[in-house]
Amino acid sequence: MTTYCVTLPSGQSWTPNFVQAIDERTCIGCGRCFKVCPRGVLELVGLDEDGRRVAIDPDDDDDDAEVERKVMTIAHRELCIGCTACSRICPKKCYTHAPAEAA
Numbered sequence: 001m002t003t004y005c006v007t008l009p010s011g012q013s014w015t016p017n018f019v020q021a022i023d024e025r026t027c028i029g030c031g032r033c034f035k036v037c038p039r040g041v042l043e044l045v046g047l048d049e050d051g052r053r054v055a056i057d058p059d060d061d062d063d064d065a066e067v068e069r070k071v072m073t074i075a076h077r078e079l080c081i082g083c084t085a086c087s088r089i090c091p092k093k094c095y096t097h098a099p100a101e102a103a
């Protein structure tokens with residue numbers, strides 16, 4: 001496999017690491033990753049007591065009675081630029097990233 005990489009203006013090569021997964025078992029829904037993502041990739045969702053996903057209103061501070069806890073999810077994987085800012089700020093090490101295969 002040839003790994004996708006870019007050449008920076010300095011001439012150095014940089015290999016982006018694209019988001020692959022967020023571990024829902026360890027995520028505490030703190031939202032730190034959401035705040036640092038520059039590309040709108042992530043979305044906070046609720047989980048009910050059976051682990052099913054429940055839509056939440058980010059503008060409504062009152063938790064829906066159905067929502068047992070909140071977790072971060074990958075809503076727009078295709079927008080990720082592989083900067084890994086989300087992973088670096090996550091206090092629970094929830095993220096998995098990987099380079100892409102060059103076309």
Ligand code: SF4
Nearest residue numbers: 037080081083084086
């Ligand atoms: S790697 Fe960067 S662009 Fe991709 S989800 Fe994380 S913060 Fe967003």
Ligand code: SF4
Nearest residue numbers: 027028030031033090
């Ligand atoms: S920073 Fe980590 S623990 Fe916090 S919401 Fe994001 S994935 Fe979950």
